[in-house]
Amino acid sequence: MNDFPSFNKFCDLADEIIRQIPDMYKTGISGIYVTPEEVKDEEIPEVYILGNYNHGGYVEPSIDIYYGSFRQIFRGLPISQIEEELWETITHEIRHHLEENAGLHTLEIYDQQQKEYFRWNK
Numbered sequence: 001m002n003d004f005p006s007f008n009k010f011c012d013l014a015d016e017i018i019r020q021i022p023d024m025y026k027t028g029i030s031g032i033y034v035t036p037e038e039v040k041d042e043e044i045p046e047v048y049i050l051g052n053y054n055h056g057g058y059v060e061p062s063i064d065i066y067y068g069s070f071r072q073i074f075r076g077l078p079i080s081q082i083e084e085e086l087w088e089t090i091t092h093e094i095r096h097h098l099e100e101n102a103g104l105h106t107l108e109i110y111d112q113q114q115k116e117y118f119r120w121n122k
Helices: 007-020 067-074 079-102 106-120
Strands: 031-035 051-054 062-066
Touching: 007 031, 007 067, 007 079, 031 079, 051 079, 062 067, 062 079, 067 079, 079 106
Parallel strands: 031 062
Antiparallel strands: 051 062
16 A cells, blocks of 8 residues: 655645646636645535635635645555546636636536535435
8 A cells, every 4th residue: 555645745746736737727816725634524524625716805816725635535546646636626626716707607516516416325
């Protein structure tokens, strides 16, 4: 079984992914931050939250990526799969930003449908 990357290594992986995404998609995001937290869904505690798009308010929007949640879900997987999940999470949260700017809610609706599916099929 493979160990999960250290927090610093995970941050390095996230930085590599973020650098690969064209700046035009990240415009208006104050930052994409990896935090050590493990975050669970408030309504379904069996579900870990991997990332969150913070809509802003008084400051520009930002994105949080939760290292602790990744470690809980993907521990033991090869680094390539962890990187793939990290890519999916970062681009998912950026898509929330882009859709919000365009006045769309497609991904938000999809996320809610996934949550409802899990709730009824656990």
